Amino acid sequence: MADRVAIVAVAQTKYEEARPDRRVFELAFEVAERVLEQTGLNNDDLDIRVTCSQDHLDGMGISDVPVSEVLGAQYGAEEKIASDGAMAARYAFIQILSGHYDVVLVVAQCKESKVDQNLVANLAFDPIYHRYLGLDFLSAAAMQANRYMHQHGITPEQCARVVVKSLKNAKNNPYAQRAMDISVEDILRSPVLAYPIRQLDAKPVSDGACAMILVREDRAKRLTDKPVWIKGVGSCYDAFYLGDRELADCDSLAAAAKRAYQMAGITEPLKEIDVAEISAEYSYQELLWSEGLGFCDPGEGGRLIERGVTGMDGELPLNPSGGLLSGCPTHVAGLSRIAEAVLQLRGEAGARQVPGAKTALAHGFVGPCGQLQCVMILGK
Amino acid sequence: MEEKMVFDEPYVAHYQYSVGAVGTKFFTELRDNKKILGMRCPACHLVYFPPRATCHRCLAKLDEWVELSDEGTLITYTVVHYSEPVQPQEPPFAYGLIRLDGADTCICHFLGEVDPESINIGMRVKAVFREKGEGNMLDIRYFKPL
Ligand SMILES: [Zn+2]
Numbered sequence: 006m007a008d009r010v011a012i013v014a015v016a017q018t019k020y021e022e023a024r025p026d027r028r029v030f031e032l033a034f035e036v037a038e039r040v041l042e043q044t045g046l047n048n049d050d051l052d053i054r055v056t057c058s059q060d061h062l063d064g065m066g067i068s069d070v071p072v073s074e075v076l077g078a079q080y081g082a083e084e085k086i087a088s089d090g091a092m093a094a095r096y097a098f099i100q101i102l103s104g105h106y107d108v109v110l111v112v113a114q115c116k117e118s119k120v121d122q123n124l125v126a127n128l129a130f131d132p133i134y135h136r137y138l139g140l141d142f143l144s145a146a147a148m149q150a151n152r153y154m155h156q157h158g159i160t161p162e163q164c165a166r167v168v169v170k171s172l173k174n175a176k177n178n179p180y181a182q183r184a185m186d187i188s189v190e191d192i193l194r195s196p197v198l199a200y201p202i203r204q205l206d207a208k209p210v211s212d213g214a215c216a217m218i219l220v221r222e223d224r225a226k227r228l229t230d231k232p233v234w235i236k237g238v239g240s241c242y243d244a245f246y247l248g249d250r251e252l253a254d255c256d257s258l259a260a261a262a263k264r265a266y267q268m269a270g271i272t273e274p275l276k277e278i279d280v281a282e283i284s285a286e287y288s289y290q291e292l293l294w295s296e297g298l299g300f301c302d303p304g305e306g307g308r309l310i311e312r313g314v315t316g317m318d319g320e321l322p323l324n325p326s327g328g329l330l331s332g333c334p335t336h337v338a339g340l341s342r343i344a345e346a347v348l349q350l351r352g353e354a355g356a357r358q359v360p361g362a363k364t365a366l367a368h369g370f371v372g373p374c375g376q377l378q379c380v381m382i383l384g385k
Numbered sequence: 386m387e388e389k390m391v392f393d394e395p396y397v398a399h400y401q402y403s404v405g406a407v408g409t410k411f412f413t414e415l416r417d418n419k420k421i422l423g424m425r426c427p428a429c430h431l432v433y434f435p436p437r438a439t440c441h442r443c444l445a446k447l448d449e450w451v452e453l454s455d456e457g458t459l460i461t462y463t464v465v466h467y468s469e470p471v472q473p474q475e476p477p478f479a480y481g482l483i484r485l486d487g488a489d490t491c492i493c494h495f496l497g498e499v500d501p502e503s504i505n506i507g508m509r510v511k512a513v514f515r516e517k518g519e520g521n522m523l524d525i526r527y528f529k530p531l
Pocket residue numbers: 426427428429430431440441442443444445
């Protein structure tokens with residue numbers, strides 16, 4: 006069994022509101038070509054391509070086939086993860102640890118501009134008991150936000166601060182779709198989508214792709230002088246029916262984090278992690294997920310951001326890239342978080358660099374209210 | 386301006402979802418007798434809504450039906466201000482998660498006969514049934530404040 010797995014190259018498109026100039030598999034090709042160039046690897050060097058997308062969102066069945074084709078899969082191996090991109094990277098990590106593969110290309114690509122995201126999300130609910138009511142991820146998230154804010158006295162202002170921080174950080178990220186100086190008042194004045202979530206509390210519709218190459222330890226040195234090592238991974242699933250879950254807690258994220266921390270030997274996440282890139286589609290999620298990740302005690306997410314702990318100059322800068330609120334499509338989200346963490350650890354994050362970052366956390370989730378969570382710890 | 390061609394196509398298939406033996410009993414009681422049924426797990430004793438054949442916590446087979454109250458407590462809610470073709474109501478409307486008396490898990494449904502401003506978590510609500518049941522979740526029209 007291989008001892009360690011390295012990420013040796015990452016690439017992202019700029020995230021944009023719509024990319025009418027590219028079909029979705031052309032976005033995948035764009036980023037795959039760049040990671041091959043960075044490493045000098047050829048298509049023949051890839052043991053397998055792992056792609057990440059979802060059929061309903063792509064509007065076709067077995068939607069990985071045209072993607073894998075332009076990733077050179079004909080007469081070769083490919084697999085698809087219909088989950089978050091972080092789960093695709095986790096899967097590639099396990100493939101290499103198993104000893105079956107040495108070099109794995111991971112690509113996530115998505116064009117949210119293609120279709121009404123709420124209608125696609127509606128299809129993820131039980132057709133008989135929930136879908137029939139017209140639920141989608143936004144209305145479900147709004148119920149989670151309300152429950153969380155009510156249970157712990159989290160204020161709309163505290164949630165709005167997440168947006169202010171994210172969009173300010175995004176000004177330093179050349180891949181960001183939305184970046185600006187904005188005030189808490191601006192956010193609280195934006196129209197309500199589903200109480201208590203307002204338009205500016207939500208991530209924008211986005212198109213884009215992200216790719217990376219994962220290799221076994223003994224291959225890493227020849228491909229890059231700055232390998233980034235996967236130190237720990239954990240994932241955890243929560244119940245299917247919303248009514249079975251305690252939405253104000255995020256037990257599945259806490260469990261995923263615990264597994265990742267154990268594997269990486271982390272006991273005090275706030276102290277030991279230098280930078281974190283997490284997936285928050287709505288502002289409240291950054292606060293709730295911060296609690297699940299153990300950056301603060303349950304119910305303390307609001308005070309965490311107020312105290313500036315997660316700002317660029319804080320103890321643990323959270324989402325220097327601007328995160329999903331600055332634009333990044335679903336499925337690509339978690340892989341993009343890993344790519345940003347890799348750039349931080351390589352010292353290649355430009356104006357958004359956290360100086361001297363040695364240990365990073367990346368997080369992704371999929372499903373309503375963070376139903377399936379994945380946490381990855383990366384190090385130099 | 387450079388032309389950007391787009392193909393506009395609906396992605397439509399008509400599905401026949403079997404509700405299964407458990408769902409059939411649940412929807413028959415709801416339709417014919419305006420009763421809301423749940424199921425109790427013989428191992429962990431939790432009472433589930435929606436009723437189901439398997440307890441997801443201990444994986445026990447469930448077969449004990451429990452009649453739940455048509456009254457319960459609002460655990461959380463949202464007021465939706467956007468419109469989608471799959472929503473059976475026009476916005477603004479409210480969804481709630483309601484823990485029915487006698488159940489351990491929540492039912493998700495609409496809230497009605499209530500000013501959105503006066504909804505609050507913890508309030509007591511009661512089911513309002515459709516006069517003539519059709520055997521689906523909208524046989525409960527909504528939950529109204531008690
Ligand atoms: Zn049980």
